[in-house]
Amino acid sequence: MWHVLVAGSLFFPGLYVLCSRCARRARPEWTEAECSLISARIVSSIQGILAASSGFIIITSCKDVKFERHWLATWYIWFIIPYMVYDTYVMYVRHWYKCREQRILNGKEHFSRAMNSFIQKDFLMLVHHTVILTILVPIGLFLRQDKGDFFVGCLFIAEMSTPFVSLGKVLIQLNLQNSLLHKVNGAFVLLTFFMCRILLFPFMYSAYGKQYGIPLYKVPLNIPVHCNVINATMLAPQIYWFWLICRKALRLYTNSPLRKDR
């Protein structure tokens, strides 16, 4: 699987460099932090689309949710490792650029300021990436004993909301936060996030229940405790995130632009 790891290590940073070159050429007035942000958003959208498509292929081809294999399930987990490392690095770089705009001259101070701002402002993302790399990836690659490719596919589907979340951030950056597109996109964020990151869990349980002829509410009693624990641990931050998004959406739809303009 080393070739997948290498492919990912070239693909994601390569795409990022390409996008930021294009951004710099297309919008010379943008700061480096802005170019970096937009490029990172494009790369994560593409990653989201690739992940969700892989997930879709996997779950439609695995009829047996427990034992059936699909090569993409393992393949894409390897592919996501370089992405997570790259994305963490790019998040840090963005803070580094922002600090540079504030003209901090001393190199050591610059590094520690950037690191502080990174840890403070992107803390949740940092934890998210670290947990995926140190816990979920090892489980997905080594500890699940070749079982549950179907459920791995389900988790990839969760990435479907990423392109919409990214587009929202890009629209804000382009000062289009009051546009109709931003509102429509906001609705898609809510919808995809709710369907693919929250309803996904009952869906996995019901898929399991359907295969073994058990009603949904009895499934948690029929699978090992640690499976329930892992699922609950993955679901909890999604609910928290969803709550944050709902709050933002509420502001988006109630804080009408009319009030700002007049």
Ligand SMILES: *[C@@H]1O[C@H](CO)[C@@H](O)[C@H](O)[C@H]1NC(C)=O
């Ligand atoms: C999550 O729940 C499903 C539903 O039955 C289960 O089969 C799966 O193994 C669980 N996932 C993990 C990572 O334990």
